[in-house]
Amino acid sequence: MxxxxxxxxxxxxxxxxxxxxxxxxxxxxxxxxxxxxxxxxxxxLRHVSIIVEDASLTRFALLTTPATALAYNLSLSLNVRNPNWAMSIKNTEPFEAAYKFDGQQFDRVQVSDKGDKHPPRKTMVYRLDSGSDGALVSLGNAGVVEYKKENETGVFEVEVALTRKVSYTARYTKCKIEATCKLKLKLVKPETTTVVFEKVKCKLEKAEKNC
CATH class of the missing domain: 1.20.5 (Single alpha-helices involved in coiled-coils or other helix-helix interfaces)
Incomplete structure (x- = not known):
């Protein structure tokens, strides 16, 4: 034993x-x-990054009667990356883009719908093709002068203001994402097949608390 x-x-x-x-x-x-x-x-939480990868402007005409308006055709490609490796993003309201000239909005378009999801570690590409024969805009005298100045050069400064309200996986707080993309667009003919554009990184506004 x-x-x-x-x-x-x-x-x-x-x-x-x-x-x-x-x-x-x-x-x-x-x-x-x-x-x-x-x-x-x-x-x-890591914030999204937004880049305007490509953009073209084929019409940008100022109309003064019966009211001040812009006739335009604008196409752009937005790359939005979610850098979080576990959290997906869900739109709680539609993701929208407002187009502005000289600080004044002349149109607004929807980028993606309410309820759309953005998976973690993925880049979503949104293609926006917009136009109008007369989008009303309150430019005022200074805005008209600025339009004429830029029209002489053939290069227009257009601002894209992005707004998006979202929720994240496993987080209760709903967050608002706001970004500004300042573009310098050379007016080109509609039949132009190749447009030189230097991509623009959009500036994110300061996030709210817990976002």
Whole structure:
């Protein structure tokens, strides 16, 4: 007889205690690691990045009667990246883009619908083709002067103001995303097949608390 416990063979009491405490330590470390992973995945929010990858302006005419308006045709491609590696983004309101000239809005278009989702670590590409034969705009005298000045050069400064209200996976707070994309667009003929455009990174407005 070796004098060992029947249930544990010839493992000494001290060895069994060491194994027990080792298992406890391993369990604690595993819990800490899982907690750290979940914390990194859902507690720290990373903001989207938005880039105007391509844009073309084939018409931009100022109308003064019966009211001040702009006849325009504008196409652009928006690349929106969600850098979060676990959280998806869901629109709680439609994602919209407002077009402005000299600080005045002349049109607004929808980028994506309410309820649309943006998966984590993915880049969504939105193609917007917009136009109007007379989009009303309150330019005033200064705005008309600015239009004539830019019309002489054939290059127009158009601002794209983006607004989006979203929710994130596993987060209760709804967040508003606002960004401004300042474009310099050379007026080209509609039949032009190749347009030189230097991509523009849009500037995000300061996020609200917890967003």
């Amino acid at each position: 070796c004098g060992c416990d029947d249930c544990c063979g010839c493992i000494s009491y001290r060895t069994r205690e060491n194994i027990k405490y080792g298992c406890i330590c391993f369990g604690v470390v595993a819990v800490v690691v899982v907690f750290a992973v979940l914390l990194a995945a859902y507690a720290f």
